[in-house]
Each structure stands twice: as structure tokens, then as C-alpha cells.
Amino acid sequence: MLITEIRAALGTLLLTALAFPSLYQPLLTWVWDELRDTRFYRWSTFETLWTVFWYAAIEVSLTVVFMNNPGWRFTVQEREKRPTSGDEVKTPGRAKGMKRPSRRLKEIATYIAPLLLMDLTMIKKFADVPLESMLHSGNYDPAVLTTKHHSTFLVPTLHNMTASSPLQTQRALPIGAPSSRRLVLELLTSLVIYDALFFLFHLALHTIPPFRRLHAPHHRHAEINPQITNQLHIVERLGLVLLANFSLNIIGSHVLTRTLFVPVFVWLLVEIHSGMDLPWGYEKILPQGWGAGARRHMMHHTRTEGGLAPYFTWCDRALAVASGWSGTLADG
Ligand SMILES: *[C@@H]1O[C@H](CO)[C@@H](O)[C@H](O)[C@H]1NC(C)=O
């Protein structure tokens, strides 16, 4: 029942946003004009801080759900299937190895430090922003626009560091608001692109020996739980963030799409690591067979079989088909 309702609500929102953008335009224009005038939104560090905020909010919420609903936990469900299960089954509580927030300041710092460093030294190059505005934000004199500067994100430009402006503190934003159609299309496309790119990265993490050592700690845990989401080597974490950034950039996403992408992306990431069979899991909301979901990811974690793509199932299916082919070739 709940699934049907969520489906109806989300489906209506997506379809109307795609089919009738004029319906949403006044709202989007108003929101965008407000945001563009907000100091905090114009900070170069906005996205890093925004991501940390959402990560903390979502991880803590799902951890509370985890502790309060033992019946949803995969490990508890497994134990209940066995006839000799004792009375410990319904005991709510922390998973083994779960840490208190105060013990995780180092984890937060190692996440933020490299991103802040990039934010504060490099000019942000977003779609639809004129080169002059970018250069202005980077303390270059736009009057002396030389040909060596490019507005594409593929060519990074350092902030013009001077005594009066040592760091990149601002980001130049596009003037116009996006349409709801553009927003939805960019959001969905970037998630699909990210899924495929991370699949390849994750495949490397499981097959190339030095990478395997790096990825092993992510799989080292008793019961998978929301906190495992961020149990990552700094290389994996940066790879993840940069691939997400690339997925957004390569299709020229509007900055507002990026702002909405963060909570959706982080939600899905924590959900697949939640260790719970949530009645409202996103793979149950999507058409059957599209979403990978928390169970598949739990199986990837415990048995390391398949489940390399984080969010969807297409890449792993393609890999299975391809290895089936190469298997037949080898046999034949
Ligand atoms: C993400 O993309 C933006 C826009 O192209 C770029 O300016 C920024 O440096 C990137 N951020 C990171 C952390 O790579």
C-alpha cells in the first residue's frame, strides 16, 4: 500500500515536471533568484558543506531506523529463519563496531580536507556561466580575457592568488533558472551515468591487486549498517565524489540540479549500505528489476559476488551476459 502511494506521488511529480514545465517555472524562478542572492549559496565551498550536511542527516536517521526496527535487519531476518533462534532476536540496538559521532571527527576531517582544498584553490566552472563571470570569481581581470582561459570544466584553472584575494571563496552561478524538465532529465541521466562509471571503478577495486587492498576495509565489518557507507579509503572517497561531479558536468547540469542531486545521491548511497529490508526501499518503488537495492549490496559485501553497480542492475546484468559469452568462447 505504502509503495503504491509513494509510486503515485513520485510518478505524478516526475511526469508533470517533464510534461508541463510551465507549471513549475514560477516556483523554480523564484527559488533560483532567492538562492543566487544567498551568500552561503555563492560560497565556493557550498557543495562540500551541503554534502556533509546531508550525509550526516541521512546516516543518523537511517541509523535510528536501524536500531529501532530489528525486524528489518537482514541479519535478524536470517536468524529468524533458523528454528533454534533464541530470544536475542528482537533485541534492538547498535550493530557490532558502530561508533559514536564524537569518535568520527577524524573521518569527517579526512573527507572534507581534500575537497575544501580544491574548492578554495580552483575556479568553479559550471554550465551556462559566461567565462567572464568565472574569471571574475577567480580574481582575474575579465578585461584581459586571454585565449588561454577556457570555460569548460575539463580545463581546470587555479585561482589568481594575490595578497588581497588569496583564495577562491566565491562560485559564479548561471543567471537563469532551469526548467523542471531539464532538472528531472539531468537528475536521472546523471544518476545513470554515475552508476555505470562507479561500476567500472568498483570492478577495478575488486580485480586490480593494489586497489583490492585499498577496498578491503570497506568490506570488513560484522553486520552491514549505515555507518559502513563512509568506511572508505581516501582514494575511494575522492573517486566517488569526482565521478559524481563528472557525471553532472559531462551533461552540462544546471547548478540547481547539482544542489538537488546531493540529497538524492547520498540517500541512495546510505540506503544500499543500510543492512535493512526497508518496506519503502527504492528498489521496490522503481519498476521491478531496475534498482539494485540494499539486499543485493549486502550480498556484495558479505559474499563479494556481483552487485558491483551501486544503484541499478543494468551494468551487472551486462557483465553477467558478457562473462557468459566469454565462458562459452572458452568452452568452445
Ligand atoms: C566539480 O565540478 C565543478 C564544475 O565543473 C568544478 O569546477 C569543481 O572543481 C569540481 N569539484 C571537484 C571537487 O572536483
Ligand SMILES: [Zn+2]
Ligand atoms: Zn565492493
